[in-house]
Amino acid sequence: MSKTIYILNGPNLNLLGKRQTDIYGTETLEDIVSDCAKVGKEVGLSVKLLQSNHEGEIVEMIHDAREEAAGIIINPAAYSHTSVAILDALNTFEGPVLEVHISNIHKREAFRHHSFVSERAEGVIAGFGVNGYALAMRHMGALLS
Numbered sequence: 001m002s003k004t005i006y007i008l009n010g011p012n013l014n015l016l017g018k019r020q021t022d023i024y025g026t027e028t029l030e031d032i033v034s035d036c037a038k039v040g041k042e043v044g045l046s047v048k049l050l051q052s053n054h055e056g057e058i059v060e061m062i063h064d065a066r067e068e069a070a071g072i073i074i075n076p077a078a079y080s081h082t083s084v085a086i087l088d089a090l091n092t093f094e095g096p097v098l099e100v101h102i103s104n105i106h107k108r109e110a111f112r113h114h115s116f117v118s119e120r121a122e123g124v125i126a127g128f129g130v131n132g133y134a135l136a137m138r139h140m141g142a143l144l145s
C-alpha cells in the first residue's frame, strides 16, 4: 500500500479560486488535490487534502497524521505567522514537513515575513502559486524514497 501525505491548509484557503484571484490565482483546492495526486502517482504516494479555519482542528489533523501519514505538506495560511500551537504539534510528528505559501510572503507586508512553522519544515516554497504544492509533492517523493 502506498504511503499517504497529508496536505493541510489553514484559514480562508477554502475560498481559493473564488476571491482575491489577483493574489492567489484561479485554481481551487480541488485542482490542488488533482495536481498532487498526479505527482503522487509518479512517485508512489497517495494524498489526503484537508482544510480548516480553526487552529485547534489543524492541531488535531496533525495528531491524526502521526498515525496515518508519512509526510505533511502544510500551508498554515495566517497561522504561519502566529501559531506556536501548530509548531508544537508539528514537532510531535516524526516524518518530513514541507511548508507551502502560494504568494511570496517575503514580498508582502513585514508581518508575513516570519513563519513559526518554518522552524520545523525541511523546506519552504513561497511564491510559485498553487504549483508550489505539486513541487512539494515531488520533493516529498525524493525525501521518502
Ligand code: CA2
Binding pocket: 011, 012, 013, 014, 015, 016, 017, 018, 019, 020, 021, 024, 075, 076, 077, 078, 079, 080, 100, 101, 102, 103, 104, 105, 112
Ligand atoms: O501565500 C500563502 O499561501 C499564504 O499562506 C496565504 C494566507 C496568508 O495569510 C499568508 O500570509 C500567505 C492567506 C490565505 C487566504 O486565502 C484566500 C484565498 C482566496 C481568497 C481569499 C483568501
